[in-house]
Amino acid sequence: MSSNKTFSSLFVLITMAGLSACYPVGDVTYEDVDIALTQYDKDYYSPGEFNYYQDFQTFVVPDTVVHIIEDGVSDEISREYDKYVIDQVRSNLIKIGYIEETDPEANPADIVVAVSVTTSEHIVYDWYPYWGWYWLLVKKGAGTSKGSVENNYPWDPYYGTSYTYTAGTIILEMVDVAEVDESAQEIPVIWAGLINGAVGGPEDGIKNRLSTGIDRCFNQSPYLFK
């Protein structure tokens, strides 16, 4: 091998080393894409000023999870975990100091925490720049001017990937029962929690992810704690 070729090869190796060093996009687990998001009502809580959530004592969690689906579409969302989710919400509310009202018809609770769930399909088209550049270099070779690389440009979908996933969202909505306006059909949601992630994975993992997400919603809302 001539000195020129040796240098060219080393140059390619150096470039490869630089471009292919680890890039943490792989090994993403279901847990890695779970999020918990909460939002409070500024009329009920202002840090350092007031906290009207502390005025509430009793709660009720409806025993049905509402499945939010489009009109005319059949409900294909599993109800396998509905009871588990409801129990997790109840236990969290009890843990942070609220009292469950067992006879809400006779004694309306201060707050209702309703649970609903929705899913959506997503298709993702992706490509990884490293491979595109890698093949460009290998096929063309450094220091040469000819070579068929048309099928190996990084934006060629041949080297891209696509995948489909179902995103699921559990929605927790806290309602101030005293402020419900039945005539205007207005239900004031004073706190909301969302647990969002990709649907799937082993059953034990799903339960663990659900409880972790629900726990996070409450744990990151310390203003709710008694």
Added chain:
Amino acid sequence: MKPLYYLTSLLFLVSTVTFSQKAYLGGTYSIGIPLVGINNYITTGSYRGANFEGLKEINSKVAVGWILGWNVFSEKRVNEVYTYDNITLTGTQYRYMNLFPMLARGLYLFGAQDGTRPFIGAGTGVTADIAKTNVGLYSFQKTGWHFTIAPELGIIIPIGYGSITGSLRYTYGVKTRELDNISYLSVNLGMFWGE
């Protein structure tokens, strides 16, 4: 795209003053260490980076040239809590910062012309910055062009047909409308060939 006009002007200026003497073309593998501006977003060092560069000696002590680089900083932050106004979000974040410095540079070379050449120098130009945060199933991205200065010190050692080179470069990019200032230290190792 004012930064691009600026860079083009600089490269044109470089090309007009390069005449005779040795010319090099080469590449370096680049390791990045995040400093102020980057390290409040990503704290871990980067092993993913490369530079393509050209140099031309305009006399026995001075060389001018260019660098096109790429440094990727990335970090996974597990269960990061983010609060904005009355919203709190907890989730694992994947943070990426792709930096593409495009610099014109000048070097002062020590030593004899055909021997080992330690050097000091500086580059100036722009750095394209793509900062992306993936959290959950969502992705947020900001882009910007930083006006950049990059002092450096290094060495060029001739070996047969070409040379091996190593340098330590401090890159500073000013704040843009969307992104904070950036700064990082890079260790660059590679080779030049040419004459």
